[in-house]
Amino acid sequence: MTSSPKEPETGSQTLSRGLRALEIIGESEVPMGASALAQELGIHRSMAYRLINTLEQHGFVTKDTSGNLVLGMRIASLARGVSKNLQEAAAPVLAALAEELEMTAFLVSYDGESAVTLRSAEPLNAQTTVAKKPGTRHSIDLGAPGHVIRSLLNPVGYPPKRFEYSQDEVLPGIASIAVPLMSASNQPSALAVLYLPHEVDKEHIAGVLIAAAERITLAVGG
Numbered sequence: 383m384t385s386s387p388k389e390p391e392t393g394s395q396t397l398s399r400g401l402r403a404l405e406i407i408g409e410s411e412v413p414m415g416a417s418a419l420a421q422e423l424g425i426h427r428s429m430a431y432r433l434i435n436t437l438e439q440h441g442f443v444t445k446d447t448s449g450n451l452v453l454g455m456r457i458a459s460l461a462r463g464v465s466k467n468l469q470e471a472a473a474p475v476l477a478a479l480a481e482e483l484e485m486t487a488f489l490v491s492y493d494g495e496s497a498v499t500l501r502s503a504e505p506l507n508a509q510t511t512v513a514k515k516p517g518t519r520h521s522i523d524l525g526a527p528g529h530v531i532r533s534l535l536n537p538v539g540y541p542p543k544r545f546e547y548s549q550d551e552v553l554p555g556i557a558s559i560a561v562p563l564m565s566a567s568n569q570p571s572a573l574a575v576l577y578l579p580h581e582v583d584k585e586h587i588a589g590v591l592i593a594a595a596e597r598i599t600l601a602v603g604g
Contacts (some may be wrong), residue, residue: 396433399423403433404442404453408568412538413450444494452535455494468565469501471601472573475594476503483587485575489563489598490527492535492570496520497528525552526560527572534562534570545588546572549579559587563595565602573598 406422407414414422420430434451437443441456472489479487480503488502496519522528522535526546533542542562549557553576560574573595575587 399425400433400437400442403430403437407443407451408453413446413448413536415450419451446536448539450536453494467602468569468571468598472501472598473503475598475601476501479503479573479575479590479594480505483575483590485577485587487573487575487594488527490531490560490572490574492522492531493519497522497525497531497572520552524548526558527574528552530560530562530572530574531570545584545591547584555579559584559591561588561591561595564599 403419403423406419416430416434417427419434420427423430423433425433434443438445438454441454443451444454446452468491469489476487476489479485484505486502486504489500490497491500492498499516499518501516520528522532526548528551529540529546529548530542533540533546545559545561547557547559552558555578556576557579558574558576560572563571563573565571573591575591
């Protein structure tokens, strides 16, 4: 008995699969390649490759250095409204953090390519502060917030820690502590502080950051 040829996909089926592919890639907790995506979608690998190529051409999907699929910059641009809400929720928390810890506090998110500072706050009465300008970008392989985001994107390759610490990686003579920040949008983000290197209680600072991150998550409906 010969099988009848498959009906060609309709536009709605193609769109549905494309949207589902973005959901799968964005929600996956482990690195995902084309074969794994094909299996999740229940389609042949050749069809998955065509789908990925189309999403790549439009900037919705890209590949990391290992060839695994990650969401692209177009997703970040579509999520500007979410980012705005995240920034608004973070603003008073960052201000409070800066005063409590007497350090520059800042919010960092992943734009599909780099770790980007969205918002920052400096302590008002500190004699010496370190500025962190919104829009500053750096690799997720550098700095405490970059390392946090890297772990969120690739938890198998870079197992998540309670907090990340770095010194002299992004800015010479500057230290940083960062923790993950989760929100309803699943936008990989980190809450962090910058300071001139000196002896500090990193565990205490991390605890304060974690509590602050939880407040932001609740504010944005995470």
